[in-house]
Amino acid sequence: MAKHETPLLDQLESGPWPSFVSDLKQEAEARAKNERNIEYQIPVDAVDDLLGVLELSFKHGRTHWKHGGIVGVFGYGGGVIGRYCDQPDNFPGVAHFHTMRVNHPAGKYYTTEYLKQLCDLWDFRGSGITNMHGSTGDIIFLGTTTPQLEEIFYELTHNLNQDLGGSGSNLRTPSDCIGSSRCEWACFDTQAICHFMTKEFQDELHRPAFPYKFKFKFDGCPNCCVASIARADISFIGTWRDDIRIDQDAVQGYIAGDYPPNGGAHADGNWGAFDINKEVVNICPTGCMSMQDGKLEIDNKECTRCMHCINVMPRALRPGTDTGLSMLVGAKAPILDGAQMGSLLVPFVEVNPDNDYEAIIEVIEALWDWWMEEGKNRERLGELIKRQGFQKMLDMTGIKPMPQHVQEPRTNPYIFWKEDEVPGGFNADITEFRKHHLR
Numbered sequence: 001m002a003k004h005e006t007p008l009l010d011q012l013e014s015g016p017w018p019s020f021v022s023d024l025k026q027e028a029e030a031r032a033k034n035e036r037n038i039e040y041q042i043p044v045d046a047v048d049d050l051l052g053v054l055e056l057s058f059k060h061g062r063t064h065w066k067h068g069g070i071v072g073v074f075g076y077g078g079g080v081i082g083r084y085c086d087q088p089d090n091f092p093g094v095a096h097f098h099t100m101r102v103n104h105p106a107g108k109y110y111t112t113e114y115l116k117q118l119c120d121l122w123d124f125r126g127s128g129i130t131n132m133h134g135s136t137g138d139i140i141f142l143g144t145t146t147p148q149l150e151e152i153f154y155e156l157t158h159n160l161n162q163d164l165g166g167s168g169s170n171l172r173t174p175s176d177c178i179g180s181s182r183c184e185w186a187c188f189d190t191q192a193i194c195h196f197m198t199k200e201f202q203d204e205l206h207r208p209a210f211p212y213k214f215k216f217k218f219d220g221c222p223n224c225c226v227a228s229i230a231r232a233d234i235s236f237i238g239t240w241r242d243d244i245r246i247d248q249d250a251v252q253g254y255i256a257g258d259y260p261p262n263g264g265a266h267a268d269g270n271w272g273a274f275d276i277n278k279e280v281v282n283i284c285p286t287g288c289m290s291m292q293d294g295k296l297e298i299d300n301k302e303c304t305r306c307m308h309c310i311n312v313m314p315r316a317l318r319p320g321t322d323t324g325l326s327m328l329v330g331a332k333a334p335i336l337d338g339a340q341m342g343s344l345l346v347p348f349v350e351v352n353p354d355n356d357y358e359a360i361i362e363v364i365e366a367l368w369d370w371w372m373e374e375g376k377n378r379e380r381l382g383e384l385i386k387r388q389g390f391q392k393m394l395d396m397t398g399i400k401p402m403p404q405h406v407q408e409p410r411t412n413p414y415i416f417w418k419e420d421e422v423p424g425g426f427n428a429d430i431t432e433f434r435k436h437h438l439r
Helices: 007-013 020-033 046-060 112-125 148-159 190-200 202-206 248-256 308-312 358-374 381-388 390-397 430-437
Strands: 099-102 129-131 139-142 216-219 234-240 289-292 295-298 323-329 343-349
Touching: 007 020, 007 046, 020 046, 020 129, 099 148, 112 129, 112 148, 190 202, 190 216, 190 234, 234 358, 248 295, 323 358, 323 381, 343 358, 343 390, 358 381, 358 390, 381 390
Parallel strands: 216 234
Antiparallel strands: 099 139, 129 139, 234 323, 289 295, 323 343
């Protein structure tokens, strides 16, 4: 029998979709009856009290969780998010109800046996409630007490060969798409580099020393299934620098209706016959495609790798073979200064595991040196770029400006030069200046 009446939460069960409220009620009942025959290490009524405090929050229109101090495991500055209820007398089961972030495996691949081991551990020492996966990417263990933290950590590291993820002002747990393990568009091995970077930067991941959080996310192609371009301080997005491969016979197959566009995703819709001009050529963002004498032509110099044409006609078009990744910087959610998308910093770099991704790590560490020196408290990398300017970032990282950094031509006549960029300095003969810069 539930301890708390939850009329407001009950409304969330009334729609056609599965409800987390139903899941919580099921878990609370299972723990009350001890259906799993477990000697629970946290209060048996923890999940029931969780429902009660959530109902109270709905009723009052404000949270009843408070910040009660720093809590964690020995030697780590992150991985545990302290949660304390401000109504401990009314809801003793969740007086403290900490969240633990567990570092997910690259690509989020598990065996069923491993998942069972995780769930058994959390049923025993936690609330049994998990989030697979949180927006961070981690496995989220929701709700345990302070004495259980070290016990869970020991079990994870010694018996399950798993580590905690990142939280706080540090490198957050790197996250990636499934990459070349299952996706034909992947331009680099996302799982290999994600695993490498997670191990390479263990100190930055577990011992907060940054101005604020910092995220790596690895997308194997510009489809950006991990949404790195919108969420990561450094986005790693697979790309290619040669031409899109075209199978002209397959192009004709799409035009003739032999192959369904979009991989058949719209096969049940009343879309009518496929129109390559309407659905592909005319909506290319740079206008780099055309049909010439019945053949599809692409001006690859103008292609921005948006992937639309490849997604619509996957049998006919494929990424090039000279593959690597682009690095974009500064994406973030709207916490302090509004949401920002990533800005292109490195248009192309080869992904070379043989030298431990040396070229990529050089860029990462140069950015960190600048951000840790100049960043204010709780200022993300993107906010520092906005405050000091993209040019300043290029200067500090030693990356030379290039055409891919320019979104559009300048719309004002004010062009500023540094003295060391002008042969002979600002007092040089204007003829020399024009010779070098106004060809």
